[in-house]
Amino acid sequence: QVQLQQWGAGLLKPSETLSLTCAVYGGSFNNYYWHWIRQPPGKGLEWIGEISHSGATKFNPSLKSRVTMSVDTSKTNFYLRLSSVTAADSGVYYCLRWEPNSSVDSWGQGTLVTVSS
Amino acid sequence: QSALTQPPSASGSPGQSVTISCTGTSSDIGAYDYVTWYQHHPGKAPKVIIHDVSKRPSGVPDRFSGSKSGNTASLTVFGLQADDEADYYCSSYEVSNNYWMFGGGTKLTVL
Numbered sequence: 443q444v445q446l447q448q449w450g451a452g453l454l455k456p457s458e459t460l461s462l463t464c465a466v467y468g469g470s471f472n473n474y475y476w477h478w479i480r481q482p483p484g485k486g487l488e489w490i491g492e493i494s495h496s497g498a499t500k501f502n503p504s505l506k507s508r509v510t511m512s513v514d515t516s517k518t519n520f521y522l523r524l525s526s527v528t529a530a531d532s533g534v535y536y537c538l539r540w541e542p543n544s545s546v547d548s549w550g551q552g553t554l555v556t557v558s559s
Numbered sequence: 560q561s562a563l564t565q566p567p568s569a570s571g572s573p574g575q576s577v578t579i580s581c582t583g584t585s586s587d588i589g590a591y592d593y594v595t596w597y598q599h600h601p602g603k604a605p606k607v608i609i610h611d612v613s614k615r616p617s618g619v620p621d622r623f624s625g626s627k628s629g630n631t632a633s634l635t636v637f638g639l640q641a642d643d644e645a646d647y648y649c650s651s652y653e654v655s656n657n658y659w660m661f662g663g664g665t666k667l668t669v670l
Contacts, residue, residue, distance in 0.1 A: 479605075486562070486664040487597065487605065487648050503656045536604055545595055545610035552604055 444469025448537045448550035450522075454557045460524040464537030464550050471495050471518040475540040478511070478522045482533035492540065493520055527557045563587065563649055563662035570668040571639045579665045581632040581649030587660060589630040593652035596625055596634045599664075600645045609634060636667070644669040 450462035464476070478490040491501035493511040501509050510523040524531060537550040564582040571577040581588065581596075588594055596609035607616055609625035612632060622637045632651070636643055649662040 486646075487599070487650075487661045489650070489659040489661060491658075500657050502658050538604075545607045545614075545616060547616070549604035 444539060444548045446537055446539060446548050446550040448535075448553050450535075450553055450555070452554055452556060454527050454555065456528050456557060456559055457526055458557075460522070460527050460531060460535075460555055460557075462522045462535055462537070462553055462555075464520050464522075466518040466520075466539070469539070469548070471513075471515055473542065475542065476511075476513065476520045477538045477540055477546075478535060479538065480533045480535045482530065485533070490522065490524075490535075529557050531555070532557045563651060563660055565647075565649060565662035565665045567663070568666045568668065570670055571636075572670045573639050573641065575639050576635060576637045577639060577667065578633050578635045579647055579649075579667070581634070581651075581662050583630050583632075583651055583660075585630060586655045587630075587651040587653040588627065588632050590654045591652060592627065594625065594627060594632040595650045595659075596623075596632075597648045597650065598643075598645050599648060605648070639669050641669050643667060 445467045448464040472495045475492050477492040493499045508525045513520045534552045536552050538546045539548040541547050569577050592612045594612045597605040598608045599605040608619050608623045612627045613625040624635045626633050647665045653660050
């Protein structure tokens with residue numbers, strides 16, 4: 443049974459870079475797509491982007507200029523970095539695994555990120 | 560880019576059925592059968608209840624049904640139960656810019 447465990451700094455100042463790690467335990471890292479989504483306080487879900495095990499990426503056009511995603515297959519981790527954060531980037535961030543020709547089959551526990559001066 | 564359009568709220572009594580709509584464009588919902596519905600109980604991770612318009616993941620009851628007509632997708636919940644009270648989000652792949660877009664969410668209340 444695959445498990446995703448995520449972590450990262452929960453309190454940032456404006457203009458800093460958000461950095462989150464999602465570790466994959468107990469399952470295959472290859473042949474899946476690894477996504478990040480977020481939910482600002484009181485708002486709906488927003489897709490941030492995805493990365494394959496080989497490092498191919500797709501991003502939300504509204505965040506593309508500030509987002510970086512990467513993978514470390516040796517550690518079965520994947521990463522999110524979001525630069526130049528503002529208060530609008532506050533929210534709960536989730537990592538997830540997407541099975542090809544299917545859908546999401548595993549989620550991280552969520553990380554609350556607050557951007558405040 | 561604009562989000563998919565969902566009604567902000569929906570409601571029904573236990574045992575009744577309710578349908579939630581999700582309207583997009585020919586570049587997203589109307590383009591391919593890549594519509595996903597998420598159920599989100601506050602404080603928990605979201606859960607996929609429908610993918611590829613009408614497919615249910617293992618473990619999702621058949622009380623949940625998805626469909627699509629043109630640029631509008633729909634989620635129907637049959638035989639409402641108290642635990643169905645949650646936020647529901649539709650999502651579709653947008654083919655012009657290659658990304659997943661979400662609807663604004665619908666808060667389902669079981670009366």
